[in-house]
Amino acid sequence: QVQLVESGGGLVQAGGSLRLSCAASGRPVGSYAVGWFRQAPGKEREFVAAISRSGGSTTYPDSVKGRFTISRVNAKNTVYLQMNSLKPEDTAVYYCAAARGLIATQRYEYDYWGQGTQVTVSS
Secondary structure, three states: OOEEEEEOOEEEEOOOOEEEEEEEEOOOHHHOEEEEEEEOOOOOOEEEEEEOOOOOOEEOOOOOOOOEEEEEEHHHOEEEEEEOOOOHHHOEEEEEEEEOOOOOOOHHHOOEEOOOEEEEEEO
């Protein structure tokens, strides 16, 4: 199975940018579709972005479309989430997840999860 470790979170002012990384080990990340989710205090975990195994397909919810970009470098066993124009409502713990199936947007479609990285956006 694959292990996932997120990094790159931190504190940023509104309008700023952060790039999150999801490093995979144990199995090649290219064997999986990968998604990013986030969970704010008192809220359910929600979908943020997903990318297919090859990187040829991506999908986003309207809340982040045009601001967030997911990408992957399979040779580096890493998936990225570039977050621009951050807003206070983007504050959450961000998780990456791997799916054995195709690109997916639902939590139950993912088989492996990282521990998360905190992103805090100040106003």
